[in-house]
Amino acid sequence: MVSSDEQPLVHDIRLSTVGPGRVTGQDVVHEPTNMDQAMKLHYLRGVYYFKSQAVQGLTTPNIKEPIFTWLNNFYHTCGRFRRAESGRPYIKCNDCGVRFIEAQCVKTLDEWLELEKDDGSLRRMLVSNQVVGPELFFSPLVLLQITWFKCGGMSMGLSWAHVLGDAFSAADFMNSLGQVMAGLKLAQPLKLAQSHISAKISPSPPKSKDPLSVKRVGPVGDHWIAANNSKMKAFSFNLTSTQISHFHTKVCGQIGTNQIPFFECLCAVIWKVVAKIRDGPEPKMVTITKNDPHGRKNGVLSNGQLISIVKADFSIMEANPKELAELVLNQAMDERSTIVEAMERDQGLSDFIVYGANLTFVDLEEADFYGLKLKAQKPAYVGYTIDGVGDNGVVLLLPGPNNGGKVVTLIMPEDQVLKLKFELKKEFSIA
Amino acid sequence: MPTPTVPEFSKSVKLKYVKLGYQYLVNHILTFLLIPVMLSVALQLVHTSPDDLLALWNSLHFNLVHVACSLFLIVYIATFYFLSRPRTIYLVDYACFKPPCSLRVPFAMCLEHARIILSSQPKSVQFQLRILERSGLGEETALPPAIHYLPPEPNMAAAREEAEMVIFSAMDSLLKKTGLKPKDIDILIVNCSLFSPTPSLSAMVVNKYKLRSNIKSFNLAGMGCSAGLISIDLARDLLQVHPNSNAVIVSTEIITPNCYMGNQRSMLLPNCLFRMGGAAILLSNRWSDKRRAKFRLVHVVRTHKGAEDKAYKCVQQEEDPEGHVGISLSINLMAIAAEALKSNITTIGPLVLPASEQLLFLFALLRRKIFKKKTKAYVPDFKQAFEHFCIHAGGRAVIDELQKNLQLSAEHVEASRMTLHRFGNTSSSSLWYEMSYIEAKGRMKRGDRIWQIAFGSGFKCNSAVWKCNRTIKAPIDDGPWVDCIDRYPVYIPDVVKL
Numbered sequence: 001m002v003s004s005d006e007q008p009l010v011h012d013i014r015l016s017t018v019g020p021g022r023v024t025g026q027d028v029v030h031e032p033t034n035m036d037q038a039m040k041l042h043y044l045r046g047v048y049y050f051k052s053q054a055v056q057g058l059t060t061p062n063i064k065e066p067i068f069t070w071l072n073n074f075y076h077t078c079g080r081f082r083r084a085e086s087g088r089p090y091i092k093c094n095d096c097g098v099r100f101i102e103a104q105c106v107k108t109l110d111e112w113l114e115l116e117k118d119d120g121s122l123r124r125m126l127v128s129n130q131v132v133g134p135e136l137f138f139s140p141l142v143l144l145q146i147t148w149f150k151c152g153g154m155s156m157g158l159s160w161a162h163v164l165g166d167a168f169s170a171a172d173f174m175n176s177l178g179q180v181m182a183g184l185k186l187a188q189p190l191k192l193a194q195s196h197i198s199a200k201i202s203p204s205p206p207k208s209k210d211p212l213s214v215k216r217v218g219p220v221g222d223h224w225i226a227a228n229n230s231k232m233k234a235f236s237f238n239l240t241s242t243q244i245s246h247f248h249t250k251v252c253g254q255i256g257t258n259q260i261p262f263f264e265c266l267c268a269v270i271w272k273v274v275a276k277i278r279d280g281p282e283p284k285m286v287t288i289t290k291n292d293p294h295g296r297k298n299g300v301l302s303n304g305q306l307i308s309i310v311k312a313d314f315s316i317m318e319a320n321p322k323e324l325a326e327l328v329l330n331q332a333m334d335e336r337s338t339i340v341e342a343m344e345r346d347q348g349l350s351d352f353i354v355y356g357a358n359l360t361f362v363d364l365e366e367a368d369f370y371g372l373k374l375k376a377q378k379p380a381y382v383g384y385t386i387d388g389v390g391d392n393g394v395v396l397l398l399p400g401p402n403n404g405g406k407v408v409t410l411i412m413p414e415d416q417v418l419k420l421k422f423e424l425k426k427e428f429s430i431a
Numbered sequence: 432m433p434t435p436t437v438p439e440f441s442k443s444v445k446l447k448y449v450k451l452g453y454q455y456l457v458n459h460i461l462t463f464l465l466i467p468v469m470l471s472v473a474l475q476l477v478h479t480s481p482d483d484l485l486a487l488w489n490s491l492h493f494n495l496v497h498v499a500c501s502l503f504l505i506v507y508i509a510t511f512y513f514l515s516r517p518r519t520i521y522l523v524d525y526a527c528f529k530p531p532c533s534l535r536v537p538f539a540m541c542l543e544h545a546r547i548i549l550s551s552q553p554k555s556v557q558f559q560l561r562i563l564e565r566s567g568l569g570e571e572t573a574l575p576p577a578i579h580y581l582p583p584e585p586n587m588a589a590a591r592e593e594a595e596m597v598i599f600s601a602m603d604s605l606l607k608k609t610g611l612k613p614k615d616i617d618i619l620i621v622n623c624s625l626f627s628p629t630p631s632l633s634a635m636v637v638n639k640y641k642l643r644s645n646i647k648s649f650n651l652a653g654m655g656c657s658a659g660l661i662s663i664d665l666a667r668d669l670l671q672v673h674p675n676s677n678a679v680i681v682s683t684e685i686i687t688p689n690c691y692m693g694n695q696r697s698m699l700l701p702n703c704l705f706r707m708g709g710a711a712i713l714l715s716n717r718w719s720d721k722r723r724a725k726f727r728l729v730h731v732v733r734t735h736k737g738a739e740d741k742a743y744k745c746v747q748q749e750e751d752p753e754g755h756v757g758i759s760l761s762i763n764l765m766a767i768a769a770e771a772l773k774s775n776i777t778t779i780g781p782l783v784l785p786a787s788e789q790l791l792f793l794f795a796l797l798r799r800k801i802f803k804k805k806t807k808a809y810v811p812d813f814k815q816a817f818e819h820f821c822i823h824a825g826g827r828a829v830i831d832e833l834q835k836n837l838q839l840s841a842e843h844v845e846a847s848r849m850t851l852h853r854f855g856n857t858s859s860s861s862l863w864y865e866m867s868y869i870e871a872k873g874r875m876k877r878g879d880r881i882w883q884i885a886f887g888s889g890f891k892c893n894s895a896v897w898k899c900n901r902t903i904k905a906p907i908d909d910g911p912w913v914d915c916i917d918r919y920p921v922y923i924p925d926v927v928k929l
Contacts, residue, residue, distance in 0.1 A: 017540050019540060080539065095539060096537065
């Protein structure tokens with residue numbers, strides 16, 4: 001994208017590789033669990049924006065040096081995928097490293113954020129959009145981009161292969177970088193978690209049904225991205241706490257003791273909007289993903305999030321939002337064991353998409369994105385999106401930069417974006 | 432079948448004792464000859480009476496003039512002898528550059544970068560992979576920051592930065608270890624073969640450490656991996672002329688400007704083997720440094736085979752057909768190296784070998800020349816002349832070749848192999864990493880003799896012989912091996928599976 005004076009907005013791009021400072025050793029491997037393999041076609045793209053006060057005096061070498069210490073704890077993210085004889089992918093921890101991208105931006109941080117408001121796709125320039133493949137041997141799983149703005153502000157772009165862990169794990173991963181940069185020592189690398197769900201699986205009968213929350217695609221072979229029928233576009237809007245409480249009251253009625261959480265209300269409203277604007281039959285099923293606090297151990301990266309399916313047997317467009325919200329809250333069925341069974345049956349060789357197989361709502365409110373502190377200051381703003389999303393679209397609810405505020409990001413087919421924006425503006429009464 | 436082996440075993444044991452007996456006899460021949468002479472003189476003295484001795488003394492007709500002249504002559508000869516002896520050169524201490532772990536280059540990263548940069552030349556990538564697998568390098572060797580970029584950014588500013596990082600780090604370490612003040616440095620020699628900017632690297636050191644204006648500074652460039660010993664030789668000669676002085680030598684190789692971006696096979700090898708490294712050494716001829724010095728320089732022998740065209744052209748820096756500059760190694764490098772080594776050994780042998788080995792060599796030589804027998808040339812047993820060997824870690828092939836030619840055991844070449852594994856080929860400074868390894872292992876005892884051998888473009892083979900001045904106790908508290916010596920020696924497989 002070129003600005004009016006013919007210089008690209010983001011320029012001076014330099015690539016290098018950073019890895020663990022310690023030798024991991026010969027023949028160390030990491031086996032992703034069945035749940036991990038189910039998520040392999042998705043990628044998280046997060047951008048952390050820092051004001052110049054937070055990064056004053058910091059240079060790129062100041063950031064690169066501690067990374068070598070940081071990655072000692074996460075050496076499997078520096079490995080590369082190989083296939084076992086059975087064809088099942090595993091990670092060879094060969095210290096190949098994380099790709100590191102340095103860039104400069106001609107705009108100041110504030111100017112850039114203004115530009116992003118009009119054109120959300122600009123954010124793509126601050127984070128890599130690489131996927132795993134077509135050569136597994138040489139595809140990095142994590143890419144970090146540091147972009148310096150004209151005012152001295154900085155953005156850190158994380159490109160994260162979902163096979164390594166969910167967004168909560170990715171947030172923990174980034175936060176520990178902040179800790180290492182502050183000179184804190186990380187706890188010893190723990191044994192990487194095996195999903196407790198997969199441990200309980202017994203060989204299931206061959207005619208088990210496929211989970212409803214995933215869609216089989218492919219085979220994609222070694223190029224881990226599924227093709228879409230329509231081009232997907234992302235847009236987001238911020239919500240202040242005032243807007244949130246207005247909306248909450250509107251949907252759930254009086255503020256009482258048995259209040260439905262904001263996320264479920266949001267799901268209900270957006271479900272209705274999507275049902276309204278979409279051509280063809282309305283979506284009767286949605287996938288909900290949330291944090292599972294029991295499944296996460298500190299410092300360990302895993303795909304432990306809760307994935308559940310909600311089925312409605314009534315018309316969505318005519319439903320009461322409160323009823324729909326209650327349905328989402330109470331009738332969500334945990335699909336994780338079904339997903340794991342399905343992957344187990346195929347010995348880890350199937351290709352699934354989870355996000356976007358149905359209209360998917362992702363609750364990231366509990367992700368500690370603002371925990372990445374540089375010079376004890378948290379980011380001015382954090383934005384996350386997902387790549388490899390299916391045609392039914394994804395809605396992300398992220399924590400906002402200020403207390404009480406939130407960010408809603410939607411990834412939808414391009415042709416539905418304008419209508420969605422119009423409808424959502426009406427719902428949330430935002431300009 | 433035990434019976435055949437027992438005679439063989441006893442034969443070999445008998446041979447060993449015969450050899451030992453022969454060595455003792457020949458090496459201490461003077462003592463053996465002197466003993467009967469002294470015995471006979473003593474016997475004579477016992478038999479003569481004191482009166483006879485007095486009569487003998489008077490018959491010599493000594494008077495005062497005779498006595499005075501004789502005394503004067505003796506004093507004159509003694510003074511002349513002591514003054515004409517070469518000054519003893521001491522190595523006070525040395526320091527090696529330890530690369531930070533953020534510059535390490537694991538094999539997988541090397542390969543991935545090669546794959547990305549040379550995506551249009553998969554054969555070159557395969558070739559480099561094969562070299563890496565068999566190179567004997569480990570996963571902790573370091574390349575300078577500019578080479579970590581995709582594509583590498585080998586510009587002059589980056590080369591200077593690397594030079595500053597390596598040289599200043601080694602110098603700071605040396606100044607701290609020896610307590611030397613920069614203003615006390617009399618002679619400065621910097622050798623770096625492939626990077627020679629103006630102002631020179633020695634001027635860079637003078638500027639950074641604010642050395643004296645009458646310092647004798649030298650910058651040796653283009654002299655290859657054996658330049659470290661050439662610098663030692665130069666310092667030795669200068670310290671003969673300048674009394675009560677010291678010399679600082681900085682040996683390094685700057686990798687940044689020499690990343691080869693083409694696909695000629697003969698030029699790809701250095702890319703895979705050369706790594707960051709540097710050393711700073713303090714030499715002195717001062718009497719006051721005798722006590723604390725680690726080593727004493729005994730010999731430096733330089734052999735230059737450049738008169739032969741084949742040897743001259745065997746390591747050549749040139750442009751490939753596409754215009755990329757690289758260092759081309761010829762296919763007969765090992766043969767030329769062996770020739771150069773033979774030349775060097777022929778010169779150094781008589782200086783260091785005990786008489787027993789020299790006699791054996793002479794007999795073998797005579798047998799070949801006079802009796803025209805087609806026996807193999809006798810390779811003297813250098814293990815009797817030296818306790819430690821530091822063979823330039825130029826590559827696995829070089830170390831293997833020398834181990835075979837000189838009949839060295841695995842322990843003798845351990846320092847070289849482990850240096851190649853941990854630091855790669857750091858060119859002229861590799862000898863100092865090897866010395867540091869031996870010290871870190873606690874093997875350096877007072878009186879031990881060390882032989883450093885380096886090969887370089889030209890084709891040169893240079894040797895230096897040191898004698899250890901004081902026992903160096905392990906564990907040492909600084910140096911490049913301090914955090915990893917416990918892991919060594921490691922087993923290095925012939926082929927590492929990537």
